[in-house]
Every structure is written in C-alpha cells, then in structure tokens.
Amino acid sequence: MVKQNKFTVSHAPFWHDGDSIKAMNINIMAALLPATLFGIVQFGMPALGVICLSIASAMAWEALFSFISKRPIIIHDYNAAVIGMVFGMMLPATIPWWVVIIGTFVSVIVGQQIFGGIGSNPFNPAVIGIAITSLSWKSLFDFDSALVNYQFDFTALDPLGALKHQGPQIVDMFSLSSLLMGGQVGAIGSIFGLGIILGGIYLIIRGYIRWEISVAYVAGIILTAWIFNITDPSKYASPMFHLFTGYTLLGAFFLATETSSSPVNLIPMLIYGAMGGFMTILIRNIGVYPDGTIYAILLINLINPLIDKIRPKAFGKCKRSKQCVK
Amino acid sequence: MIKRSFIGLTEPRLRCDLVEPGPKEPEAIPIPPRIILLLNEHLDSTKELLIKKGDTVKKGERIFLYKDSNQYVSAPASGTIKLIAPFTGDFGSLATYLVVETNSKQDIDNSFAERASTPDIEIANSYLRGIAGEPPLKLLAESLSGAKSGAININKIVISGIDDDILCTTRQYVLTRFRDELPKAIELLGQLTGIKDISIAMPEALATLSAFNGMNIVKVSSDYVSSLSPMLMDKYLGISFIPGKTCEELGVCFISVEAALALLKAYTEKMPVYEKIITIIDKNGKKSRVCATIGTPIHRIFSQLGVETAEKDRIIIGGPLRGVATYTLYHPVTPDMDTVIVQDSSQIPMVSDYPCINCGKCVRICPANLPVNVLVRYLEATLYQDASDSCDLLSCVECGLCSYVCSASIPIFQYIRLGKYELMKIESEDVEMEAHNG
Numbered sequence: 165m166v167k168q169n170k171f172t173v174s175h176a177p178f179w180h181d182g183d184s185i186k187a188m189n190i191n192i193m194a195a196l197l198p199a200t201l202f203g204i205v206q207f208g209m210p211a212l213g214v215i216c217l218s219i220a221s222a223m224a225w226e227a228l229f230s231f232i233s234k235r236p237i238i239i240h241d242y243n244a245a246v247i248g249m250v251f252g253m254m255l256p257a258t259i260p261w262w263v264v265i266i267g268t269f270v271s272v273i274v275g276q277q278i279f280g281g282i283g284s285n286p287f288n289p290a291v292i293g294i295a296i297t298s299l300s301w302k303s304l305f306d307f308d309s310a311l312v313n314y315q316f317d318f319t320a321l322d323p324l325g326a327l328k329h330q331g332p333q334i335v336d337m338f339s340l341s342s343l344l345m346g347g348q349v350g351a352i353g354s355i356f357g358l359g360i361i362l363g364g365i366y367l368i369i370r371g372y373i374r375w376e377i378s379v380a381y382v383a384g385i386i387l388t389a390w391i392f393n394i395t396d397p398s399k400y401a402s403p404m405f406h407l408f409t410g411y412t413l414l415g416a417f418f419l420a421t422e423t424s425s426s427p428v429n430l431i432p433m434l435i436y437g438a439m440g441g442f443m444t445i446l447i448r449n450i451g452v453y454p455d456g457t458i459y460a461i462l463l464i465n466l467i468n469p470l471i472d473k474i475r476p477k478a479f480g481k482c483k484r485s486k487q488c489v490k
Numbered sequence: 491m492i493k494r495s496f497i498g499l500t501e502p503r504l505r506c507d508l509v510e511p512g513p514k515e516p517e518a519i520p521i522p523p524r525i526i527l528l529l530n531e532h533l534d535s536t537k538e539l540l541i542k543k544g545d546t547v548k549k550g551e552r553i554f555l556y557k558d559s560n561q562y563v564s565a566p567a568s569g570t571i572k573l574i575a576p577f578t579g580d581f582g583s584l585a586t587y588l589v590v591e592t593n594s595k596q597d598i599d600n601s602f603a604e605r606a607s608t609p610d611i612e613i614a615n616s617y618l619r620g621i622a623g624e625p626p627l628k629l630l631a632e633s634l635s636g637a638k639s640g641a642i643n644i645n646k647i648v649i650s651g652i653d654d655d656i657l658c659t660t661r662q663y664v665l666t667r668f669r670d671e672l673p674k675a676i677e678l679l680g681q682l683t684g685i686k687d688i689s690i691a692m693p694e695a696l697a698t699l700s701a702f703n704g705m706n707i708v709k710v711s712s713d714y715v716s717s718l719s720p721m722l723m724d725k726y727l728g729i730s731f732i733p734g735k736t737c738e739e740l741g742v743c744f745i746s747v748e749a750a751l752a753l754l755k756a757y758t759e760k761m762p763v764y765e766k767i768i769t770i771i772d773k774n775g776k777k778s779r780v781c782a783t784i785g786t787p788i789h790r791i792f793s794q795l796g797v798e799t800a801e802k803d804r805i806i807i808g809g810p811l812r813g814v815a816t817y818t819l820y821h822p823v824t825p826d827m828d829t830v831i832v833q834d835s836s837q838i839p840m841v842s843d844y845p846c847i848n849c850g851k852c853v854r855i856c857p858a859n860l861p862v863n864v865l866v867r868y869l870e871a872t873l874y875q876d877a878s879d880s881c882d883l884l885s886c887v888e889c890g891l892c893s894y895v896c897s898a899s900i901p902i903f904q905y906i907r908l909g910k911y912e913l914m915k916i917e918s919e920d921v922e923m924e925a926h927n928g
C-alpha cells in the first residue's frame with residue numbers, strides 16, 4: 165500500500181487567470197484616487213471627511229444588510245467601498261454628514277442589495293443614491309451656494325449652472341485647460357478632468373472597464389454637443405466645455421461602465437455609450453437640469469437589458485443562414 | 491499557471507505547448523504487481539457474472555462481464571483476478587473495475603493473432619478497442635456496417651497529432667518520434683475502413699518536417715482553441731460545425747496518432763499494444779515521458795520518476811483546462827491517458843460562491859460566441875432547455891476558457907458540462923417516449 169494523501173478533487177479548468185472581484189475593485193479605487201486626492205486638496209478637510217464617511221457608511225450598510233438578511237458578509241471585496249467612493253466623489257465638499265449616510269443607504273441597499281446584491285443591480289447603485297439625494301435636497305447640491313465660503317483663484321461658478329442660467333456667453337470665462345486641470349467649482353471628485361481621464365485609461369488598459377462604453381460615451385457627448393453648437397452657437401456651448409464639466413467624465417469612465425448595469429456585447433456597448441452621451445447633452449441643452457449625466461446613466465441602465473440581446477451568432481449557427489452557406 | 495497579464499485589455503492568448511526538440515525516449519515502467527482495469531458496464535446483481543475472483547486471464551484476453559455484454563476490456567498482462575467492484579465515473583455513471591494480480595511469466599492469448607492476417611474492421615473492433623490511444627473502432631465498425639444506418643456515416647478520418655490542451659505534448663511526441671511509420675499506419679487504416687480521405691492534423695510548426703512530405707497534412711495553429719475537434723473541423727476541414735452534433739455525426743472521425751500507430755503495430759506484430767506513452771508534469775513543471783502498461787496505477791509511475799505528491803495537491807489527468815482530477819494514486823493508466831499533471835496545493839485557485847457580476851470577460855474570450863454571462867444564470871437555475879434555446883449552449887466547444895477568466899470564479903465550465911449532459915438525457919428520454927407512444 166502506498167500512503168494515500170487526500171488530494172483536492174474539483175472540476176476543470178484547474179487554472180485561473182488570478183483575477184477577482186476584489187482585484188477589480190481595488191483597481192477601480194486606485195483609478196479614482198487622483199481625482200479624489202485633487203478634490204481633497206482643493207476643498208480641504210471637509211472633502212476628506214465626506215469621502216471617508218461615504219466609503220465607511222457604504223461598507224457598514226452592506227455589512228448590516230448582509231447580517232440582517234443572513235447572507236455572508238463580504239465587504240472585504242470592496243464592492244460597497246467602490247460604491248461609497250463613487251458616491252462621495254459626486255458630492256459637494258460641504259454636504260452635511262446625514263445626507264452622506266442617507267445617500268449611501270440608498271445606493272447600497274436600495275440600489276443594490278434589495279435587487280439581490282452584487283451583480284444583480286439593474287442600475288448603477290451610486291447613481292441611484294445621487295439621483296435620490298439630489299432630488300430630495302436640491303439646494304444642498306447647488307455647487308455655487310454650497311461652496312460660497314471658499315476662495316478660488318479661478319472663476320468660482322459652477323460651469324453648468326452658469327451655462328443653464330446665463331447662456332453660453334459665460335463659457336468664455338472658463339478656459340478649457342483650466343477646466344481640465346480642475347479649475348472649476350463642482351463635486352469633490354468630478355472637477356479634475358485630467359485625473360479622471362488618466363484613471364479611466366488605466367482601467368481600460370488593465371481591462372477592468374470596457375473601453376467601448378467609455379469611447380462611445382465620449383463620442384456621443386462630443387457629437388451631440390457639436391451638432392447643437394453648430395446649429396446655434398449663441399444658445400449652446402461647445403462640445404469640449406460639456407466634456408470637461410459636471411459629471412461627464414465620471415459618467416463616461418466610472419458610472420456608465422459599472423459591470424452589472426451595462427452591456428457586454430460590442431454593438432450594444434457602442435449603442436449604450438453613445439446613447440448615454442447623447443442623452444446627457446439633450447438633458448443639459450433642452451431639459452431643466454444643469455447636468456444630465458445622472459439621468460442619462462439611469463436611462464441607459466434601463467435600456468441595457470433590451471439592447472444587450474444584440475450579439476454575434478454563436479459558433480455553428482451562422483453557417484445555416486444564407487450568407488454563409490458554402 | 492498562466493496568470494492575467496498587467497495589460498488586461500486584450501484577452502489572454504493561450505498557446506499550446508510544442509513538443510520539445512530532441513525529446514528523450516520515454517522511461518519504461520515495468521509491469522506492476524497489480525493492474526487495475528476499468529470496464530464501462532455496471533455490475534448487475536440480477537445477472538450471472540462470467541468472471542469471478544481467482545480466474546486467470548492471459549495477456550490480450552478479453553474480459554466480458556455477462557453473456558450479452560458488448561463491452562469488454564482486454565487484459566494488458568496475464569494474471570489472476572483479485573477483485574471485481576463497482577465504480578462511479580463522471581456524472582454518476584456506473585462502471586466496474588477489476589484488479590488483476592500479474593504473474594511474472596506472461597501467458598499470451600492468441601485469438602487475435604489467429605485472425606490478424608488480413609485487416610478487418612470487425613475483427614479489430616472485437617479485439618483492439620482497448621489498445622493504446624483507444625482507437626474509435628466501435629464507431630468505425632458501426633459506420634461501415636451501417637448498423638445504425640443514417641446515424642453515423644464516416645467519410646473522413648483525421649489522425650490527430652495535436653494535443654487538445656495547453657500543456658500536453660504526448661501526441662506531438664508520438665507523431666514526430668514515429669513519423670516514419672505513418673504512411674504504413676495510413677495504409678492500414680485505409681484497408682480497415684475503406685476510407686480514402688485520411689489526413690494528419692499537426693501543429694504548423696511541426697508540419698515543416700520533411701518526413702511528412704506527400705502526406706495529407708492539416709496544419710493547425712498553436713492557439714489553444716484551434717486544436718479542439720469541432721473548431722479544427724470547422725476551420726481547417728471546411729465542414730461546418732452544427733451545434734448539438736458530434737464531429738462523427740458530421741462524418742469526421744478523429745483518431746489519435748498513437749492509436750493509429752498502435753493499430754499498425756498490432757497488425758504487424760499480431761499482438762495488441764498495451765504500452766501507453768504518457769507525459770508526466772510534476773509540481774515544478776518538469777515534463778517527463780514514460781511508457782507504461784495500461785492498468786498501471788499512477789503511483790508506480792510517480793515513485794519510479796521520483797515525482798512527489800502531498801496532501802491537498804491535485805492530480806490532473808489531461809490538461810489544465812479540460813482535464814479531470816482524480817482523488818487516488820491508484821488511478822490506473824487508461825488507453826486514452828496522455829498527460830498527468832501534479833498541481834501543488836498552493837497553486838490551486840479558489841472557487842467562490844459569488845454570483846456573476848457581468849464583467850463580460852467570458853463573453854470576450856469565448857471562441858464560440860456564447861453569451862456566457864446570461865448562460866450562467868440559466869445554468870445556475872438549472873434551466874437547461876432555455877440555456878440551449880436562448881444561449882446556444884450546444885455551440886460550446888468545451889474549451890474551459892470562460893471559467894479560466896471568470897472574475898467571480900464561477901465554475902461555469904462544470905455547469906456547462908452538466909447542462910449538456912442533462913440536455914442529452916432529456917433528449918434521449920424524449921426519443922424513448924416517442925418510440926414508446928408511436
């Protein structure tokens with residue numbers, strides 16, 4: 165008899181590429197860091213407080229809900245942390261603490277857990293949180309009045325708010341490069357365009373977000389804003405202005421790309437992204453809200469299941485249709 | 491283990507290993523004191539067994555369980571039957587295993603030799619099914635006799651010199667080492683089956699060897715999935731794959747190069763061939779090749795080579811993406827066993843009970859264009875028919891890549907295999923029902 169060891173028996177494949185949800189989430193947070201740090205430097209301790217509280221409360225809500233519903237507590241996968249971080253980045257630095265806590269409750273519990281938890285949310289959870297809190301406490305989300313006590317060395321006006329109320333002549337007050345470098349009034353994590361773009365590109369290269377969505381989204385913004393702009397420049401701002409202001413870049417790289425609420429097939433991803441860009445501009449230019457990103461994202465989340473049915477023919481299936489008959 | 495590269499934008503490209511240049515001769519493993527034989531028929535207590543403990547068998551003798559059995563296993567060495575016991579295989583299929591204590595002097599059963607003067611598929615089917623490489627003789631015989639007329643009609647044979655998983659090189663080794671004998675093996679296959687269209691599939695990189703001149707060669711890319719039979723057939727033979735049908739049903743029969751050569755040797759030496767060439771890969775990735783008698787428990791091979799195994803390691807029969815793990819070192823060498831891999835316990839990836847997060851990596855990598863992200867939801871809910879109707883389950887070529895990349899570490903591949911098995915069961919039940927009612 166040979167000594168019998170207990171061997172591990174399981175099913176093929178026996179290899180794995182080593183990726184995990186946790187790795188994905190850590191990378192997403194790392195990618196969000198430049199924009200967040202910039203916001204913290206710009207807005208100081210209150211911003212740091214908001215971000216920390218947002219991440220912590222999001223994780224706490226998830227843990228609490230898992231505990232109550234007797235599911236395993238899996239906050240160490242940082243899923244809730246990412247939701248909290250994204251949510252926090254979309255807030256003004258001066259938001260009261262209780263809005264943060266209510267917001268993360270809405271994001272994590274209403275936006276994700278009641279649908280069945282990670283992977284089952286039809287909408288981007290953080291966007292649900294922002295949509296509901298910003299509708300409920302509109303005045304707290306008015307970046308101009310929220311940040312009135314700050315001294316800035318750039319035009320201290322929320323670009324999109326100004327655009328809505330005063331029309332595109334104000335656009336000249338903002339230089340594009342200053343907008344890109346964070347010289348604008350806005351949410352903690354949304355003002356530093358360059359940082360968001362770099363973070364997004366990092367995630368694209370690492371394969372953690374689907375580049376098709378981001379590219380289509382940006383293209384949708386530019387194309388739609390450009391069409392508006394050339395039809396009536398006195399009424400509508402230029403494409404680049406739209407791209408670098410508000411939540412646009414966050415939307416393109418971090419909101420629209422949330423995995424479970426976005427499509428995975430090529431054509432649907434392009435439609436989804438382009439739709440997002442298109443709707444954002446449509447709401448900004450025609451609707452009543454200064455920034456349409458949030459509602460545009462919710463809308464494309466809604467159509468995602470419908471369009472993601474468009475997919476390539478499976479192996480062996482196309483051969484029977486006419487064009488492929490040998 | 492090949493991990494995800496830092497740049498994850500492009501999907502990982504897995505390449506099949508090529509046989510090393512100037513390979514060493516395989517190390518011969520002596521016939522062990524006990525061999526274990528697997529017989530694909532389950533023990534049925536209502537029937538009278540033809541064999542019992544203590545019976546002696548000769549080398550090459552066929553062992554049948556019952557009078558009406560059409561499955562047999564041939565004894566690769568002579569000896570005494572010590573044990574007859576039930577055995578549970580994949581998806582709970584029932585089989586039987588026999589332990590034979592070998593004797594030092596080999597008695598030889600001559601019944602094949604007496605019938606081996608002219609190649610005949612029926613004779614080959616009745617004596618040579620279990621030889622090295624496991625030639626699909628039953629299938630060929632059925633196709634030729636038209637027994638199940640209409641069901642299977644083979645008109646093309648592909649001798650496969652490619653291995654169907656990434657670390658495996660046994661077939662390539664056999665192909666290059668015995669390349670001079672291939673023309674004769676092709677001729678024999680032609681005589682046996684009457685089929686003229688016989689080609690050899692091999693990796694592109696080997697096809698330049700001059701020894702293959704004049705043969706009908708199918709050059710196959712070393713990219714992992716190209717070597718899987720349905721892909722190969724579709725891509726290189728110009729025969730469209732039809733989901734739900736096997737290559738054989740579409741007229742192509744694949745036979746491993748080792749099987750083709752074993753048939754040749756069986757006819758030239760008038761003795762079935764029971765020595766199987768196997769590539770062993772130890773924990774450090776070191777490859778060695780052995781030649782072992784079918785039925786040899788793998789611990790014999792390990793101890794001769796000095797391959798170590800420890801608690802919680804994994805022993806994989808086949809390759810890392812499509813193989814099967816065994817729980818015992820007593821697992822015998824089987825006619826189709828090409829590769830055995832020992833995986834260190836620290837290298838074993840965890841499976842999780844996460845749901846799909848819709849990351850889409852599986853959809854990107856699937857060579858058969860399946861919407862795996864949706865498929866896994868159906869399969870988890872055991873909705874096999876829906877999985878087939880709306881997610882093309884039957885188009886899957888069983889490459890295992892979706893599980894390999896899954897961010898949530900879902901055992902998708904296992905779900906898929908189970909799903910296909912269950913679907914087959916539903917279908918055959920339907921057929922039976924119809925036959926019953928009609």
Ligand code: SF4
Binds near residue numbers: 903
């Ligand atoms: S095993 Fe997975 S990746 Fe491979 S063909 Fe099937 S579904 Fe696609």
Ligand code: SF4
Binds near residue numbers: 866
């Ligand atoms: S790789 Fe896994 S988690 Fe990602 S979409 Fe496919 S099944 Fe879902």
